[in-house]
Amino acid sequence: MQHMADTLFKSLSDPTRRAIFESLTRDGEQTVWMLTDQSGISQPAVSKHLAVLKTAGLVRDRREGRQTHYSADPKGLKPLIDWTSQMSSFWQKKLDDLEDLLNRMDQ
Amino acid sequence: MTATETRSVVIERQIPHPPEKIWRALTQPHLIAEWLMKNDFAPTVGHRFQLRGDWGHADCRVLEIQPDKTLSYTWDAMGLESVVTFTLAPSGTGTHLRVEQAGFRKDQAQAFAGAKYGWENFLGKLEQVVGREN
Numbered sequence: 001m002q003h004m005a006d007t008l009f010k011s012l013s014d015p016t017r018r019a020i021f022e023s024l025t026r027d028g029e030q031t032v033w034m035l036t037d038q039s040g041i042s043q044p045a046v047s048k049h050l051a052v053l054k055t056a057g058l059v060r061d062r063r064e065g066r067q068t069h070y071s072a073d074p075k076g077l078k079p080l081i082d083w084t085s086q087m088s089s090f091w092q093k094k095l096d097d098l099e100d101l102l103n104r105m106d107q
Numbered sequence: 108m109t110a111t112e113t114r115s116v117v118i119e120r121q122i123p124h125p126p127e128k129i130w131r132a133l134t135q136p137h138l139i140a141e142w143l144m145k146n147d148f149a150p151t152v153g154h155r156f157q158l159r160g161d162w163g164h165a166d167c168r169v170l171e172i173q174p175d176k177t178l179s180y181t182w183d184a185m186g187l188e189s190v191v192t193f194t195l196a197p198s199g200t201g202t203h204l205r206v207e208q209a210g211f212r213k214d215q216a217q218a219f220a221g222a223k224y225g226w227e228n229f230l231g232k233l234e235q236v237v238g239r240e241n
Contacts, residue, residue, distance in 0.1 A: 087116040091206050095120055097142040101132055102124045 008077065011056035016041060017049045021058055024072035031067050115209035123201040126175045133178050133193055150178075158182075182208065 012018055020035055032050065036043045050070055053059040057076035062069045122129060132138045134150045144158040144165075150172055158165045165184035171177055171192075179192040189210040196203045 087208055088118060091116060091118045091208070094143055095118060095204070095206065098129075098132055099120075099122060101138065101142045102122065102128060105128060105132065105138070 007056045008058070011052050011058060014049070014052075016045075017053055020046065020049055021053055021072060024059065024070060025074060029062075029069045029071040031069055035070070115207055118206045120204045121198065121201060122204050126195040126197055126202045129195055129202055129204060130175045130178075134172075156180075 012021070016039065020039065023035065023038060024030060032043060032046055035050075036046045039046055050059055050061070054061060058073055059076075060071050060073045062071070132142060134148065136146055136148050139146050139148055139158075144160045146158050147156045148154070148167075148169075149156065150169070152169050152172055154169045156167050156169075158167060163184065165182045167180045167182055169178075169180045170190065171179040175195060177192065177194050179190060182189045182191045189208050192205075192207045192209070194205040194207075196205075
């Protein structure tokens with residue numbers, strides 16, 4: 001879970017990737033060319049960003065003839081939103097540290 | 108889920124040390140710093156203090172103190188308002204420790220995520236989308 005969240009944070013830390021993901025979320029499925037037109041960067045750069053988003057589980061692709069169509073997969077964001085599990089991990093880690101400390105303390 | 112849902116996290120552990128010893132680790136600032144965060148805690152109801160971590164700090168206020176039994180304080184960090192309660196009970200050769208953090212509301216948890224990473228609005232919009240998808 002934590003690893004998945006890290007991958008997500010990294011993939012969304014880049015403003016261009018966020019813009020691409022937002023565009024797919026807002027406007028639905030698009031080809032790399034449509035995305036390139038909006039982004040103001042080169043097509044290979046857009047493709048590279050899409051690959052990162054796909055690895056993070058945020059984007060799906062679908063081939064149709066010679067075109068690849070990309071769409072957002074908002075379910076990929078779940079690990080970010082699931083704060084209950086985030087905070088559980090936080091406290092589990094802190095309580096490990098507490099037990100280490102207790103083992104070092106005098107009675 | 109609604110936008111004002113209360114959330115809570117509960118962690119329970121059996122710890123092979125007596126409650127009095129755990130109580131010290133929970134209430135002495137130099138010990139708290141060793142396992143939780145740097146702080147200016149004082150074991151007085153109403154005392155305001157901060158827990159400072161790499162990510163920022165939490166503003167806290169002591170709500171309840173029952174030595175060796177219960178410690179409770181508010182925990183407000185970057186839009187997230189919650190209450191942390193530690194409960195200790197002797198059990199066998201050690202202590203049953205229960206930690207609860209409660210009071211997360213969905214919108215606040217989200218604000219926390221957003222403030223932490225600077226994506227508040229971004230995540231806000233996306234969560235609506237996720238909500239629709241499920």
